[in-house]
Amino acid sequence: MTARAEVISLGCRLNLAESAQMRELLAGEPDIVVVNSCAVTAEAVRQTRQAIRRARRSRPNARLLVTGCAAETERETLAAMPEVDGLVANADKLDPRAWNVPAAAYPAPRQHTRAFVGVQNGCDHACTFCVIPQGRGASRSRPIAEVLGAIARDLEQGVAEVVLTGVDLTSWGQDLPDAPKLGHLVEAILGAFPALPRLRLSSVDGIEVDPLLFDLLACEERLMPHLHLSLQHGADLILKRMKRRHLRADALDLVRRLRAARPELAVGADLIAGFPTETADHHRANLSIIRELDIVHGHVFPYSPRGGTPAARMPQLDHTLIRDRAAELRQAVANQRDRWLGTLVGKPHPVLAEKDGTGYTPHYARVVLPTGTAAGTIVTVTPGQVQQGILG
Known part of the structure; x- marks a missing residue:
């Protein structure tokens, strides 16, 4: 065969x-x-x-x-x-x-739970550590009609959650006629598919969150209360050397305003440990922003020089120091996550079931489900404990 x-x-x-x-x-x-x-x-x-x-x-x-x-x-x-x-x-x-295959599409494999829909590709920014623009090229946006068509096909397969993805998701629309913002796309999706139970965003650049997107994140129940920030660091000087477009205060202000409207918001973030020239004080700022933003979904990357990037030519830190600082950041996120998970115990949550017997709450906490729960269904679960980072 x-x-x-x-x-x-x-x-x-x-x-x-x-x-x-x-x-x-x-x-x-x-x-x-x-x-x-x-x-x-x-x-x-x-x-x-x-x-x-x-x-x-x-x-x-x-x-x-x-x-x-x-x-x-x-x-x-x-x-x-x-x-x-x-x-x-x-x-x-x-x-x-x-x-070298025919252009006619084959039936897509059935997705029982969520569909990842790419709406943007490439990046026009020049972060000093990042090689991705070399691999992805300039920013390109998928038109609204094409996105809606893709989501319609996913919903026909029984998908209960759509996740919008992109290299620089919040830059969506800047290359389209009239340069619409991401909030406009999200509003169009929610309006076109009133039966879509869940819409989720992948990583976003907080400085690009437009007013309409902010309002939807704050008030729209079908847009999941889960904000993953492309934060990268908690020290302003390091952010400037990375050529990021935000400062520490910008991230703190965005999360503060969103949580004022939607207290259940769960925050995730990408963080880099050991960026060139990072001092002990800079590292402490990285640790402290985890606590101040209450980051419960953390992606920690030990810095590694990428050929052709400006950061690769900056004074580098010792590999062991970078590894140790990354471990401290991960532990700090784990501490925040454990505390947060404890606050979810004893409360009912709508959980989207996966094939492996677990599922996810709207704010992306993982939950063990009753035996026999069908994948792709949304069930209400009241967890009684936390074990190894999973509600049960």
Whole structure:
């Protein structure tokens, strides 16, 4: 029996959304493996190489192709790997012509719980640590009609939650006629699909949250009370050296105003440990912003220099120090998360069931579900305890 096409996804939620589309494109292709790579950190590139080697061991006779950000930023290195049969440009990976397949779409695989819908790609900013613009190119927005069409297809498959994703999600619309803001897209989705139970945003740049989006986050129950900030650091000097467009006070003010209207809001954030020139005081500012924002969903990245970025030419910190500071940040997030989870015990929560017997509350707390709960359904659960970071 001929093995079917396989797509291995690494990295961000946008990659997850694109991988689902690639599976649809390649559904009729036999014996092909695609590694949809990530290049956000040196560790991500290492994991990409590992995934390639594992894929070759498990599918020795398959045609193995690599796409994604690392296929751009590490093109020569990946192309030289003996396991790799070819590379597909990141910008072309959703184009049927890049795979030599018919343009007619195959039925998408059924998604029982949530659908990741990519609405924006690329980035026009120049953060000094980031290699992603090299892998993704300039910012491009998906028009509203196209987004609505994609969501309509997902809802036909029984999806209960839609997650909007992008490289720089809050820049959506700036390249479209009249330059609409992300709030306009969110409002259009909620208006077009009144039966959609849940709409969630992936990582957002807080400084780009427009007034309409703010109002929807504050007041619209179907837009989940879960804000994941592309924060990166808690010290203003480091933020300036990163060429971020916000300061510490901007993040604090945004969360304060949102929580005043919607107290149940759960905050997540991306944080970098050990950025070049980071002092002990800067690290303490990173730790303290976790407490001040009450960050309960943290993505902590130990800084690693990426070739071709300005930060790679700055004075670097010792690797052991970076690792230790990252561990402290993760522990600080874990402390906030444990405290927060404790406040959810004994209260009823609507939980979207996953296939593995757990599910997620609107603010993205994971919950163990009663045996036999059907995936894709939303059930009310009153957890009685917290065990290993999961409500039960």
